[in-house]
Amino acid sequence: MIEKTTVVQNTLGLHARPCTLIVRTANKFRSDFKIIKDDTEVNGKSIMGVMTLAATQGTELRLWAHGPDEEFLMQEIEQLFVTKFDED
């Protein structure tokens, strides 16, 4: 099990496109993946879950992954946040 903290950096926040990217990426892996904002926890492989976070720029999120390929999953997801989902 691994857990990391990240911050939404792109101006528009987690709108439809970034959410789609996160969910698509997470679904490539077998591990479970959750995103936690404050005390809300959502399934990171669910588009509805990720969208309902409504995370705006500057929001701090905890990423949680558990499973056989958790490290690869985390690496790719973190990369998405770091590159601001190719936006801005």
Next chain:
Amino acid sequence: MQKLKGLGVSHGISIGKAVLKEIHPMTIPERRIEKECILRELERLDSAIEKVVSDIDHLIDEYAFSDVDREILHSHKLILQDPELRKNVSRILDENMVGLENAVHRHFSYAIDLFEKMDNAYYAERVSDYREVANRLLGHMMGYEDDILSKLHNDSILVLEEIPVSLLTKVSKKGIAGVVAEIGSRTSHSSIVARALGIPAVVGVENLLKSVSNDQELILDGYAGEVILSPSQQNITLYKHMIEQERYRSEQLLKLVDLPAKTKDGVRINLRCNIELPDELAHVKRINADGIGLFRTEFIYIGDMELPSENEQFEQYKMIAEALKPNPVIIRTVDIGGDKLHASINLRHEENPNLGCRGIRLSLRNPEMFHAQLKAILRASHYGNIKVMFPMVSSLDELLRAKQHMNECMNELRKNEIPFDEEIKLGVMIEVPSAAMISDTLAQHCDFFSIGTNDLIQYTLAVDRTSENVTDYYNPYHPAIMHLITLIVQNARKYNLPVSVCGEMASDRDFVPILLGLGITELSVNPGSLLIIKEFISKIDSSILVDLVLDILDQITSKNVQKTIVRWRDKYGIKV
């Protein structure tokens, strides 16, 4: 006569008779189920999801959607394949012992409710996506069939509450004039498909079904998003004329695609495109342009955290050069202004970025970034016909320094035995008045000029294009502009230097005759205007242009320049 407003989601105009499709509200059956049926209900869910997903896949395969529209369809698939959907429905079934339709309905109502509560336009938009997906799924599970097909003719305008995609694909084969719906958004599947099929459509028209009756005459304007009920004869004539014109224009223009751009007397003009993104390549190819006259490279620098690598750039340039070979692709090195600065180029804020460190100034100040771009361009030149040009050059010194960098890059590639076009042509964008004034000197140190009229006008007339206070002063007809362009062309001619024009003037039918009259044979325009300009050029005889130019240069006010153009056109019966 009554006019209803809605959202024009698929362009086009149609006149026809209303065919109403009765509303059968989606009544969700209130079934109760037994515990042992849950598994079977879930199997029904799986197969319904599978069917709708494969329907969407089918749509994606069958129609040529725009990238944005395809993205929407993919996102709808994601909603269907959401693991939470199945989990939630399963829980609802288990807890409430209701029928599957009811459970699915509850799941989506919950989701829609969530998104509706978020006060952010991005999420509110998603409501329409969830509604669309829910309707498709429920519609499929409850097996709606349509009996309306037999009533439709090719002058029918289908009037309904919401457009089911399945119906739209069926009616398109029969041919109908248009569709108008009470509910819908730009992202509804039906809107997307209507666009791909070219069926004019207006959606989101309130009180539509209450206002329209069967066989009522309608005009549907997919541009303005309007429906006119029982239009007057005058209105019908007006819209018929618009339809005629639209059809005639597009037919005429399409005929030109495979013909070379030539004046009436056969002078070949190179008509190229200005592009901003590699995605525009398909359009450029479709209209058969003579290459790319201005490839803006800013897109590479905007958005990423890191500066783009040489390799990333190389791949993009190479792809475009290969696709358009042997036609030229003129790549302009980056022209980022202070307004769209890249995070990694640490520049102090400028009060007036248009007069600040942009274009070649920025490149010269960031040699590492400049070299990466030049090397990428050089390497790509091996795979097609690439030329380079520098933006915002205002002195000879800048040009010489830029060339020095170019030489260093070439030497490096030679040393590493990386192939590139040794004869690659180097050009200067003439868009600063000082460059125009010394164009005689610049011409001796480069291979071509490209006149960027937008900036040339802005800098010559001291007008900030974005300032609303001075819009009147941005005047391309200004005699100073006419004289400057003439000067540039004359200086270039002394050294047999090719000159092209890539600003908005090149796609303005008021100025094209003047530019051609000056002897310019290369114009670069936006892809959307290319065929219109091609058609216009074919109506002009080059022998009548010299007088026009001489006449224009005699004028001392903008108004008179404009009048001279109109007078000339009238005299030779040239229509725009």
